[in-house]
Amino acid sequence: MKDIILKVNGRKYNLRIDESMTLLKVLREELELTGTKEGCGEGECGACTVLMDGKAVNSCLVLACEAEGHDITTIEGLADGELLSDIQEAFIEHQAFQCGFCTPGMIMTIKGFLDENPNPTEDEIEEAIAGNLCRCTGYKPIVAAVKDLVERRGNDGYNR
Amino acid sequence: MDIIGSSVHRIESVEKVTGEARYTHDIKMEGMLYARILTSPYPHAKILSIDTSRAKELPGVFAVLTGEEIPYKVGLYMVDKPVLAQGKARYQGEPVAAVAAVTEEIAREAVKLIRVEYEPVQPVFDPVEALKPDAPLVHEKLGEYSYVKGVFFPEPGTNVASHIKIRKGNVFEGFAKADRIIENDFYLPQVNHVPLETHSSIARWGKNGEIEIWTSAQSPFAVRNLLSVSLGISPAKIRVHVPYVGGGFGGKAGIHLEPLVACLSKAADNRPVKIVATREEEFNTLPVRQGLKAHIKTGVTKEGRIVAEEINYYWDAGSYADYGVNIGRAGAYAGAGPYDIDNVSIDSYTIYTNHVFGTAYRGFGHLEVLWAIERQMDIAAHELGMDPYDFRMKNLLRPGSITITGEKINENTGSVIKCLEAAAKEIGWGKPKTEEELEEEKNTGRVRGKGLAVLHKAPAMPTNTGCAAILKFNDDGTINLLVSGVDYGQGTYTTLAMVAAEQMKMPVEKIKVVYDNDTDMMPYDWQTVASRFTFMGGNAVIRAADDLINQMKDVASRVLRAPKEELEIGNERIYIKHNPDEYLTYRQVALGYTYPNGNAIGGPLIGRGMYIAQGLTNLDPKTGQGLPAIDWTYGAHGVEIEIDTNTGDIRVLKIVSAFDVGKVLNKELCEEQVVGGVLQGLGAAICEQYLYRDGVLLTRTFTDYKVPTSMDVPDEIFPIFIETPQLDGPFGARGVAEHPMISVPSAIGNAVYNATGVNIYEVPMTPEKVYFALKNRA
Numbered sequence: 001m002k003d004i005i006l007k008v009n010g011r012k013y014n015l016r017i018d019e020s021m022t023l024l025k026v027l028r029e030e031l032e033l034t035g036t037k038e039g040c041g042e043g044e045c046g047a048c049t050v051l052m053d054g055k056a057v058n059s060c061l062v063l064a065c066e067a068e069g070h071d072i073t074t075i076e077g078l079a080d081g082e083l084l085s086d087i088q089e090a091f092i093e094h095q096a097f098q099c100g101f102c103t104p105g106m107i108m109t110i111k112g113f114l115d116e117n118p119n120p121t122e123d124e125i126e127e128a129i130a131g132n133l134c135r136c137t138g139y140k141p142i143v144a145a146v147k148d149l150v151e152r153r154g155n156d157g158y159n160r
Numbered sequence: 161m162d163i164i165g166s167s168v169h170r171i172e173s174v175e176k177v178t179g180e181a182r183y184t185h186d187i188k189m190e191g192m193l194y195a196r197i198l199t200s201p202y203p204h205a206k207i208l209s210i211d212t213s214r215a216k217e218l219p220g221v222f223a224v225l226t227g228e229e230i231p232y233k234v235g236l237y238m239v240d241k242p243v244l245a246q247g248k249a250r251y252q253g254e255p256v257a258a259v260a261a262v263t264e265e266i267a268r269e270a271v272k273l274i275r276v277e278y279e280p281v282q283p284v285f286d287p288v289e290a291l292k293p294d295a296p297l298v299h300e301k302l303g304e305y306s307y308v309k310g311v312f313f314p315e316p317g318t319n320v321a322s323h324i325k326i327r328k329g330n331v332f333e334g335f336a337k338a339d340r341i342i343e344n345d346f347y348l349p350q351v352n353h354v355p356l357e358t359h360s361s362i363a364r365w366g367k368n369g370e371i372e373i374w375t376s377a378q379s380p381f382a383v384r385n386l387l388s389v390s391l392g393i394s395p396a397k398i399r400v401h402v403p404y405v406g407g408g409f410g411g412k413a414g415i416h417l418e419p420l421v422a423c424l425s426k427a428a429d430n431r432p433v434k435i436v437a438t439r440e441e442e443f444n445t446l447p448v449r450q451g452l453k454a455h456i457k458t459g460v461t462k463e464g465r466i467v468a469e470e471i472n473y474y475w476d477a478g479s480y481a482d483y484g485v486n487i488g489r490a491g492a493y494a495g496a497g498p499y500d501i502d503n504v505s506i507d508s509y510t511i512y513t514n515h516v517f518g519t520a521y522r523g524f525g526h527l528e529v530l531w532a533i534e535r536q537m538d539i540a541a542h543e544l545g546m547d548p549y550d551f552r553m554k555n556l557l558r559p560g561s562i563t564i565t566g567e568k569i570n571e572n573t574g575s576v577i578k579c580l581e582a583a584a585k586e587i588g589w590g591k592p593k594t595e596e597e598l599e600e601e602k603n604t605g606r607v608r609g610k611g612l613a614v615l616h617k618a619p620a621m622p623t624n625t626g627c628a629a630i631l632k633f634n635d636d637g638t639i640n641l642l643v644s645g646v647d648y649g650q651g652t653y654t655t656l657a658m659v660a661a662e663q664m665k666m667p668v669e670k671i672k673v674v675y676d677n678d679t680d681m682m683p684y685d686w687q688t689v690a691s692r693f694t695f696m697g698g699n700a701v702i703r704a705a706d707d708l709i710n711q712m713k714d715v716a717s718r719v720l721r722a723p724k725e726e727l728e729i730g731n732e733r734i735y736i737k738h739n740p741d742e743y744l745t746y747r748q749v750a751l752g753y754t755y756p757n758g759n760a761i762g763g764p765l766i767g768r769g770m771y772i773a774q775g776l777t778n779l780d781p782k783t784g785q786g787l788p789a790i791d792w793t794y795g796a797h798g799v800e801i802e803i804d805t806n807t808g809d810i811r812v813l814k815i816v817s818a819f820d821v822g823k824v825l826n827k828e829l830c831e832e833q834v835v836g837g838v839l840q841g842l843g844a845a846i847c848e849q850y851l852y853r854d855g856v857l858l859t860r861t862f863t864d865y866k867v868p869t870s871m872d873v874p875d876e877i878f879p880i881f882i883e884t885p886q887l888d889g890p891f892g893a894r895g896v897a898e899h900p901m902i903s904v905p906s907a908i909g910n911a912v913y914n915a916t917g918v919n920i921y922e923v924p925m926t927p928e929k930v931y932f933a934l935k936n937r938a
Contacts, residue, residue, distance in 0.1 A: 032188075037406070075178065095832060097173075097177065098649030099355070099406045099408075099649030100406070101357045101406030129870045133867060137832065138837075143870065
């Protein structure tokens, strides 16, 4: 067992955990932040994607201990109360989800990606989400949502 | 109609983009235990002994079960599946023992301590091999199983779980009239549904003998019914909750892990027990889409009319056929495709093998049989020197045609001809390549081709399938809509809210569809399968609304002192037709109308609506004649592909998909069904397959089992909707949930021929398979 301090969505948590616990497991079971999903547990599906210092990672492949000292952002950290982030709004506008299980991971991947590359091409968007499996949507509404979002951000310089 | 036909966003949108939607995976309870299973390493082996003593001694372990302790069998149509293997294991991956412990880690440790002594016996993997008289038997006691008699036809003493026959006309006479006879074999392997949320269930078996379940399932009432039958407990003592479901595609229809966790809970001091399937278990232990071998013999005249067709379908049901027998049945009654053929004979065998067992999968056998049929139609056209479009047009069903089960097609059945016309037009069928394009193909080795394929499907369900809906008023005149079909993203709840709002003439935002599905609280629905929920649920909601309107008018008639017939509704008011200023608001009657002096009449209003399938019959055991279908949705795809002849890689440039949906209820959601379904069909066409070595599954992870990613999406997916109203559908609508993926492989296979002159008979059309097919031609 190990004592760590984890910083998630701007809040600090003191935790005593087994060293073998993944970040995913700690988020879901210790912090009860169940918005982050487990789709395979092997880094193949992207459902567990969170941001670590702004970079998208598969939280099933990160040990919680390794996450100490880093800023973790999960899907729960995106909206400000009832005010959704513009990515979430774009997802609703384009209905870029069906069952919704891959959606939190997909949104976090897109957030990390757009923060690094605010003006991507369609090919770059498709490549960026290639590690996030979605079985329902056929990906097209997701790509359309991101394209639209990029355009809107470009137009009004707005990014939340 | 203002609301019907518009695009209303999913009513649960915010929950889904914020991570607030709670799935079974996310549920944790006080005192909850975690289950893990031990699976068979052999595809077919006698279980000589199981020693669980060391597992039971491990601290934190509450219960260890084997098949011997829970001798229950479950099944929807054929009750053949034990909760845990009994006496022998029939597939590699089958659960043999299970543990419930305080943590998942302890449960996993305990599983490792269980010792099982197996004696491997001769397995059988190929459905055709399994038909041979000396083939090993997968189920020795098939004759003792209970099943739906008169609908399915098992052959005890063999591996045939059910044999369905369709006979129309006389094929011998038909073939005698044929100028050409075309005979081919086709094959499809098993594939996986790949819901992003793996199967997961929680059960608590109370000390009062009542069972409460939370599960990632498509059909709460089917879980309750099947568990009740299996355990011999009244359904009233079983309560099933279905929270948000992370994808189903048929794989969560019927019943799966629920009986196991229920039994574990009983054995573990009545504590709630949760199981979450690992991705490997999702591939290897939970069920799959059946494989299919098809043999088709088609007789055609030189003018291009099909005069006879003889078909054998051999379904690889795997080790259990509890659901699979109905795929064999649906694949038979729809098994000649949407064609008008006078003489047809189909034998559809659902066959036990020692593979992972099969179940429903989006399309329910139709993608499979239409891979065979639609490839066969193209091959027949080519042999006659006819354009495949013209050949189909000569033979497709039209008003007046009689289907292979004796159903007469009429003007309102829907039109496959219009679908094909629309798809062919939009894909530019028949447009020759330019000189430059041909030159370019020669230089790059990348050749283009187009393909067409048609499809049809109706819900495959019992003749007495029912569905009910409740509408109840809230204080402010808003309405809660209660149904027990499950919305796992397809958008039916949103569509049903639109149906209710349209009928009640009120804003859709004022209809709340209650999301917490619960068999104790919700009205009955059979199953969320078969593209039937919008059709049947829609009809039930319309009837519930009419019932509610009638009650509102009862109250208003008294208050307004006007006969009911003179009352009309609109703008959330009940008013006198002739004098609209005389009205009551919905809010005024919602919980009962109160007069100024305090007297009250009416009461809290509740509308109820029921719908049951109309006119369906069991099919004649010898000929298959009868009415199996409440509504046929027809469709057609046109594709344009590019094949890299140096690698065999297929790229889909454009796919046009036309469906006669009767009436588009929600445009955006309808289009999304098509886009998502087409890509799932593309997966079955080019990359997805189960591969085994000696019966041991090789494709158990996303590394080995490839599903389409964002990089595999066609450049353009173009949905087209034809609207031939279904007179008994809600606002004329038919289902379109499964149809988008059906015949996608066939259209691509036909495009491969169009591009290269090479016929492919097996999916998936992997680069390797296409490359070698091209090489062997040369």
